[in-house]
Amino acid sequence: MTAQVLAGALADDGRRRVFGAVVLGAADRAAVAARTGLTAREVVTALRRLADAGVVTGVDGDLRVDGDWLREAAAGPPAPDAGPVDAGERVLRTFLRDGVLVGLPAQRGRRRVLLAHIATSFEPGVRYPERAVDDTLRGWCAGGASDHVTLRRYLIDEALLSREQGVYWRTG
Template sequence: MTAQALAGALADDVRRQVFAAIVLGGADASAVADRTGLAARQVVTALRRLVDAGLVAGGDGDLRVDVARLREAARTPAAPRPEGEPADRVLRTFVRDDTLVGLPAQRGRRRVVLARVATSFEPGVRYPERAVDDVLRGWCDGGGSDHVTVRRHLIDEGFLARDGGVYWRVGD
């Protein structure tokens, strides 16, 4: 069992209540139902899923938490994500055909999108504000963002710098 499978098994409110009742000594379905106030059918369904997930062992009258499996899950490292996978997913969500569908509210995701937009500017080249606006309008036309907001975010997040109405790409 992985930590992700453990989290998935306990993601449901009813399963968490049933699991907690077993941790607190509920040895059978009726005791768990009494402790939680849940319907017997809900308890039985949650028990079946907890047993299938490997969190609960034993049968009716002998329910217990499988501590060894919990320890194993806690010690099992999460599988590494493929490089670039999260950024690709963010870009697929917020950029379509080189048009911004919208800007993510979450800063980390917004930075991924802004980094992609910043590649429209050549490193070391100085751009007047009008040229920057023209490039950003191309990203924003028909999308969910306006070019002024995108320009402001590019500057605030350090992808572009500005001085006296002249802009340049930072860091490359």
């Protein structure tokens, strides 16, 4: 169980209202319906989803919030003992998830750090046709945060890639 599961379970307004009613002491479906103003069907559906996520227990009787599970989800995974992190690493952690771009920094310096990392996808001295460059950059854009054409333009503008007659090579 993770904080993402908790966030997903509480993403719906009705489920949040049901969760709140249980936290405040509603011990059965009728009490939850009375406190939330939701129909019995909406309450049952919300309770089932909350129980499936592991947030609420006792759906058929005595409703309770699983406090131990909430504490574990709030604590999250233990942080690795990595020591100090430099600014470049921080930029990469912020804008890359599992090797996929989740956004482009607005600040030029941060964007340059990210682009320099992406440029390592290309071997120095090797000439690439535009299609190969696009295919490589599409892998970085799988999350939809940016597109490969924008990345290619930035790489050229920052002199990390050079281009001549549809052929690209790593420079910077």
